[in-house]
Amino acid sequence: MERLAEAPIGVFDSGLGGLTVAREIMRNLPMEKIVYFGDTARVPYGNKSRDTVIRYSRQIMRFLKTQDIKAIVIACNTATAYALDVIQEEAGIPVLGVIEPGARMAVRSTKNHQVGVIATRATVSTHVYTDTIARMDPEINVISQACPLLVPLVEEGWVHDSVTQEVLLRYLDDLLAHDIDTLILGCTHYPLLRSTIHRLIGDRVTLVNPAYETALELEKLLKDTGLMNNTPRAKDEPTPYRFYVSDDAERFADFANSILPIDVKQARMVRIEEY
């Protein structure tokens, strides 16, 4: 039987954006195995109610638990905002979301106590970044901006495009007027716009990538709980990364290969409603 530390980490998202989190785990914790689940049949979660998102997250947790995982990373802002507490209570293994790691880094980074957050409409409406940062440092002023066009623009592949720049400028206008010195990329797709945003606003604003911060916190969590995998991979071992989706697995590979540092051959389809 596999030692617990050698078990994979379960990572899930409403769709494919969470692959930016999986990517940071691959880069920063190369010994760790990953089971990724993308709820592509029910994406996006952003316009769904709290109850629905909790119900979906529970189903995914139950599926991931069948994969003998040692920990769960909720690589989705909406699912973290609505379901982190419930999943932490019910999973019976360590569970990490993407909100706190990003919020913590923003609190450490800001000098003038003006922090901007860009996210989906849903994430903004939960006030989760505002509340989380307020608990960490009530002196910090958080200005949030919903950016519903950015995910479609990224998925259209218009990452370095004049239209995307124009849309970003509008979305960022109010945040810059508030003189923010730190900006949280509060949606898992947004790290893909990082260089475009950097080019627009320059070095005066520190960009916080929650995907990267989450990978670092995961490393700490695994160390603290003795769950870090220190066993090098055997040469004949199959790929340490497995991908599951809830709908048409075919479309997965293209987007995955545009994000991940590995070659993804395929994803398997899971009837997630049955979990």
Next chain:
Amino acid sequence: MERLAEAPIGVFDSGLGGLTVAREIMRNLPMEKIVYFGDTARVPYGNKSRDTVIRYSRQIMRFLKTQDIKAIVIACNTATAYALDVIQEEAGIPVLGVIEPGARMAVRSTKNHQVGVIATRATVSTHVYTDTIARMDPEINVISQACPLLVPLVEEGWVHDSVTQEVLLRYLDDLLAHDIDTLILGCTHYPLLRSTIHRLIGDRVTLVNPAYETALELEKLLKDTGLMNNTPRAKDEPTPYRFYVSDDAERFADFANSILPIDVKQARMVRIEEY
């Protein structure tokens, strides 16, 4: 017991875009009652597989049938493309989709046999407009363009916006280069962009609104089957329009009221997975 002709028409869509079809039915068939179902928990259908869309459409058909409807309008291009045949076979009442009415009008309208279609990526990938028009007139050349950014732009409310114009110009560029004289607005959200598109391309291209054509075909279908409602509404009768959604009914009213000629007070939530 209600006479069959006085029964409502069931209209469904993956979300709220189908309200543009409901709107045309309200305008053109003011005596008809409507039960609208928007699958807001599972929107969009565009990135889902054929099997999933058929499964969802069946559940909605079963729900609508509990509402004692006399006919069904599938006010969704993806659901029409994938599920019209199945629903027509199983519903036991007349069923109309949005593809054929729009295709038929385009065939009647084009002079130079160059017809453009703008739609979601999913609708384009089904080739449903191309195939349907080819069956009607094999001489016609259909040029399709997927426009995945238009729905988010409409939902952002940027209908008369320079960004939307720029995005439209790019999407329409190739179609205009093919010298199309007819353009099908092949997604239920796009009629809301009609005046913006008209301003961009002028009178040289006839815009076909499938929502309007579907309402006209519904009128013909109801007449042909003796199902037209000719009984004027009693003064004390409650509203002839009922709205159901599969998720958070709160967000429904805003968008509905921006589209419909009536004041929508509320929608009721249905657990559609249980049907």
